[in-house]
Amino acid sequence: MTQTHPFVEIRHAQKSYGKLEVLKDISLTVERGQIVAIIGPSGSGKSTLLRAINDLDPLTAGEVWLDGLQVNKSLPHRQYEKHINEMRQQIGMVFQHFNLFPHLTVRENVTMAPKLLKKITDKEADTLAEEQLDHVGMLERIDYYPSQLSGGQKQRVAIARALAMKPKLMLFDEATSALDPELVEEVNLVMKKLAEEHMTMIIVTHEMDFAASVCDRVIFMDKGLVVEEGPPELVFKNPTQERTQAFLRKHLEGAK
């Protein structure tokens, strides 16, 4: 493709449940290697937007593009299923509640999708699991079951599981919100490591400090709209919008 296009592009995203408009015409772009935080009060639509990127929550209207391909292309059902499964292999996602597969070991959690979808051999799968788990500091728990891990460890395994598909883009949906405070740091460290490796990441978070220290850009959403966006220095230190100021006042106070 000769023309340049943004790495991730959301065009006029709208989402409504009946009369309730959760997303009202949101457009944004993310460049390759960028790390973007989406912040905002609960119910602002930030998780819905994130989940629209891999079509987990399909948009009512609007387009999502990744690296020159439309994710939510309109296709007949069967073709669409094939298409979306291929797109999702390129988009890793990490959930608030980890969603590890409890009936599989840590190793199997990491290797299941690559084995099924990329037809790698058992030996390649083992190497892959060891690499990815080493990356998140979980190699020594490779043959444990999720029920034997702490929350922070589970989330690190969940990150390794997503990375094992070698995604181009990683989505984090409040990855540390369900963790005990003392377990947040180990997950943040893994995410920082990914940032240093220039993984493109979109992070929905409540942690302003983390957003400020890791992200290139912060997007503040409220009531289904992007209210303000910019580099963290600007959004956090000198927000121009009244709603942003009110949100940050509440949140930064709450943190102290």
Add this chain to the structure above:
Amino acid sequence: MGLDFSVIPPFYGTLALGVLWTIAITAASAVLSFFGGILLAVVALYGPLLVRLPFRFVAWLFMGTPLLLQLFLIYFGLAQIGVDLPAFVAGVIGLGFHYAVYNSELIQTAMVAVDKGQMEAARTLGLSRRQALMRVVVPQAVRDVLPPIGNNMIALLKDSALVSVIGVSELTLSAQLAIGRTYRPFEFYAAAAVLYYVINLGMEAVLRGFEKRNRLSR
């Protein structure tokens, strides 16, 4: 006429063969009821309407009518319209599908109860819905209902006595054969009861083994 258990030893061979047939028909029916139960559950929850409805109807038939009648229908009824099944096969189909329906009810409930995040996580990795169901949702659902499925399997073992009426020479029929020769119903039915009980103990041990293996993975 007093009891005389010394009539039994000459029929050890007959009874042993009966035990083997009972184990064989129970094992074959259990396997059919297990995988059939999974298939029925998946179809009932996710199948297209045109498949779901006839499945539902057949399930209702198997649940709402006596197993004995189903065995007659499969063995004698089908023979009349040209489907001449060996008694063993007819017995396995009858027992297997009957209990598949019961297993499927259990598995369906458990599938609905599996956290939605499991399907989402699997789909997010790029798995198709079918892959996500078979690799993530179904194994967890089955694991969760293994104890009640085990109870169904024990009921199946006991109901396997019914296939004696279509001429499968399993334990009950073997006992009847011996009784026919000796006119000693008490001794041989009691012996059969003890043997059923022993098979039952063995089966419970196998089921406990399965459940133990699943202890960590939840």
